[in-house]
Amino acid sequence: MKAVEVRNIKIGEGIPKICVPIVGVTKEDIINEAKTFENIPVDVVEWRVDWFENVFDIEKVKDVLTDLRQVLKDTPILFTFRTSKEGGEKAIEAADYAKLNKEIAATGNVDLVDVEAFTGDEVVKEIIEAAHACGVKVVASNHDFDKTPDKDDIVGRLRKMQDLGADIPKIAVMPQSKLDVLTLLSATEEMNRLYADRPIITMSMAGTGVISRLCGEVFGSALTFGAAGKASAPGQMGVNDLNTVLSLLHKSL
Numbered sequence: 001m002k003a004v005e006v007r008n009i010k011i012g013e014g015i016p017k018i019c020v021p022i023v024g025v026t027k028e029d030i031i032n033e034a035k036t037f038e039n040i041p042v043d044v045v046e047w048r049v050d051w052f053e054n055v056f057d058i059e060k061v062k063d064v065l066t067d068l069r070q071v072l073k074d075t076p077i078l079f080t081f082r083t084s085k086e087g088g089e090k091a092i093e094a095a096d097y098a099k100l101n102k103e104i105a106a107t108g109n110v111d112l113v114d115v116e117a118f119t120g121d122e123v124v125k126e127i128i129e130a131a132h133a134c135g136v137k138v139v140a141s142n143h144d145f146d147k148t149p150d151k152d153d154i155v156g157r158l159r160k161m162q163d164l165g166a167d168i169p170k171i172a173v174m175p176q177s178k179l180d181v182l183t184l185l186s187a188t189e190e191m192n193r194l195y196a197d198r199p200i201i202t203m204s205m206a207g208t209g210v211i212s213r214l215c216g217e218v219f220g221s222a223l224t225f226g227a228a229g230k231a232s233a234p235g236q237m238g239v240n241d242l243n244t245v246l247s248l249l250h251k252s253l
């Protein structure tokens with residue numbers, strides 16, 4: 001399995017990497033939040049641009065990114081527009097979604113873009129190709145905020161993302177029972193053992209699923225989301241606690 005390297009961070013090697021989301025609404029909030037990251041354990045910063053008040057003005061998005069890059073120095077930035085149909089803040093037409101992601105990938109200020117895998121195969125492939133042409137990696141994603149699909153379905157979705165050419169397939173699902181958490185972990189293990197030739201990211205959300213955000217090194221999830229300020233999804237632990245648990249587990253593996 002080949003790790004994905006962005007600015008000296010090797011995703012898919014060793015301890016799962018910690019990704020902290022920024023969910024500020026104004027430019028000021030976003031930049032101020034990024035400034036607080038200097039003293040916390042963070043490997044990758046996700047900018048959840050769907051929270052930004054001016055997200056539909058690409059020039060304003062680029063302007064925030066220029067400052068974000070300066071504040072975050074060499075920390076990799078994952079650019080994510082999470083659409084409302086997958087649990088995000090805003091809806092967007094596929095054509096605008098493609099334009100936004102392609103233009104932002106071309107700025108040189110982001111290292112990874114998140115592309116929702118079920119936007120339509122042609123659009124997804126178009127964004128992946130454009131991102132790759134700029135040296136930007138792609139995290140393909142899928143979210144089910146209501147339930148946990150069965151194991152074969154989860155594995156099938158992750159394989160589809162790999163087939164579409166994503167560098168890192170990712171899925172987040174909601175458990176309705178403890179058994180659902182085991183289903184997600186079992187799918188993660190199977191994907192890694194039988195199909196994946198690249199890192200994957202999986203999580204079971206909310207309190208019931210929190211264990212899945214900690215045990216990625218065992219079952220094969222290469223990155224985990226932790227909160228510094230406001231969490232971007234249910235079940236995210238504070239980054240300091242997350243870092244402690246990941247390090248403790250790593251020592252005993």
Ligand SMILES: O=C1C[C@@](O)(C(=O)O)C[C@@H](O)[C@@H]1O
Pocket residue numbers: 021046048080082114141143170172203205225232233234236
């Ligand atoms: O896809 C994900 C995963 C996530 O939904 C989570 O459950 O931690 C949080 C989102 O910000 C991110 O884009």
